[in-house]
Amino acid sequence: MxxxxxxxxxxxxxxxxxxxxxxxxxGAGKGTQAKLIAxxxxxxxxxxxxxxxDNVARGTELGKAAKAIMExxxxxxxxxxxxxxxxxxxxxxxxxxxxxxxxxxxxVQAEWLDSFLEKERKDKGVTCEAAYAPPVVIQLKVDYNQLxxxxxxxxxxxxxxxxxxxxxxxxxxxxxxxxxGATLVQRADDREDVVAERLKAYxxxxxxxxxxxxxxGRLVTVDGDQPVEEVMRQAFSAIEHVxxx
Ligand code: AMP
Numbered sequence: 211m212x213x214x215x216x217x218x219x220x221x222x223x224x225x226x227x228x229x230x231x232x233x234x235x236x237g238a239g240k241g242t243q244a245k246l247i248a249x250x251x252x253x254x255x256x257x258x259x260x261x262x263x264d265n266v267a268r269g270t271e272l273g274k275a276a277k278a279i280m281e282x283x284x285x286x287x288x289x290x291x292x293x294x295x296x297x298x299x300x301x302x303x304x305x306x307x308x309x310x311x312x313x314x315x316x317x318v319q320a321e322w323l324d325s326f327l328e329k330e331r332k333d334k335g336v337t338c339e340a341a342y343a344p345p346v347v348i349q350l351k352v353d354y355n356q357l358x359x360x361x362x363x364x365x366x367x368x369x370x371x372x373x374x375x376x377x378x379x380x381x382x383x384x385x386x387x388x389x390x391g392a393t394l395v396q397r398a399d400d401r402e403d404v405v406a407e408r409l410k411a412y413x414x415x416x417x418x419x420x421x422x423x424x425x426x427g428r429l430v431t432v433d434g435d436q437p438v439e440e441v442m443r444q445a446f447s448a449i450e451h452v453x454x455x
Contacts, residue, residue, distance in 0.1 A: 226340040227251045227307035229327065230449060231314070233419055234350035235412045236405065237360040238434045239441060241373055243350065244311040246442050247449070254303045258313040260371075261294055262286060263397075283399055283407030285315060285415060292322055299326070305341050316415045320422050346452045347423040348445050350434035354409075361405050365394035379438075428452060 230247065232240040241257065248255035262280060265273030272294060276286045295313055298304075314320040323345070330342040352360070363375040367387035374381050374394060381388050399408065423429040430448035432441055 225251075225306070227253050227449070228340055228343040229307055229345035230309040231345045231347045231423075232309065232311045232350065232445075233347055233416070233423070233429075234434060235352065235357055235416075236408045237357040237364065238350040238352045239360075239438070240311045240350060242438060243348075243441060243445055244309050245371075245373075246438075247309050247445060250446070251307070251309075251449070253307045253309060254301075255309050255311055256295070256298055256304075256313070257311040258291060258295065258315075259311075261298065262291075265294075280399060281404070283404040283411060285411055288316075288318060288322070291319070295323075296326060299330075305338060307341050310345070314419065317418050317422055320419055344426070344428060346449055347419075347429045348448050349420060349423075349429055349431045350441065351431055352434040356435055357409065358405065361400050362402070364400055365396055367392050368395050 230253075232244050232247075234240050244255040244257065247253075262273070262276050266277045266280065267273070272290055275290055279286050291313070299308065310323075314323050327342045327344065331339050334342070359377060360375060363377040365374045365376060365381075365385075366372065367374075367389065369390050369392040370387060372387060372389055373379075374387075381394065383391075385394055386392070387394060398404075420429065420431075430444075430452055432444045432448070434441055436444075
């Protein structure tokens, strides 16, 4: 998939893009859009879910503490998540901006992020001001039944991370990644019983972020039921045009 010409033409490789947040329920397409944005704007995709799953797979202390909570579909405590995120955001590849997928997930996390960014702007001075500017927030809104179908059909490649959907975007060969032929896997927390818990957690804890960010004029809502290319076009337009206040 290629980016729209108008977006590509305005992207300079050295341009400071700043922080971008993708907000949406599980299955709304955050991972897919984050990968497209990351590639086009040459900034890192920071998915807290991926970082936590990686810690679980490597059996780190953080992974051991998070595993059971993630398996139930609950949110991992802030103490663990915020340390992990601040470490990641201070890495060198974030100096032109970054795209957050799955973070913040609560108003407390959003407030923490605003103070973190403000502190980085002060500490790092004028060279990093734009990289740690107030974020542009893109909300992907998707119908509840669509979400269920997307999550039930979601498979990913353990080698390259590419995401498929057995109903909507199947691989060319059943069960195998188009890019590297690896056997596709289903996330443990994409099972039906856990999905209901994750959607509940989203409604109760993450949806209030829509008010938090819209009052600052930083939120753009995109209809995530549209084809991937159209969602991408509108997301790119938001990145180009929203004022960071
Ligand atoms: P995701 O891949 O974003 O759907 O995240 C998978 C799971 O990781 C979630 O159901 C939570 O258990 C945990 N998780 C991911 N991001 C966060 C976060 N920002 N705060 C707390 N828990 C998180």
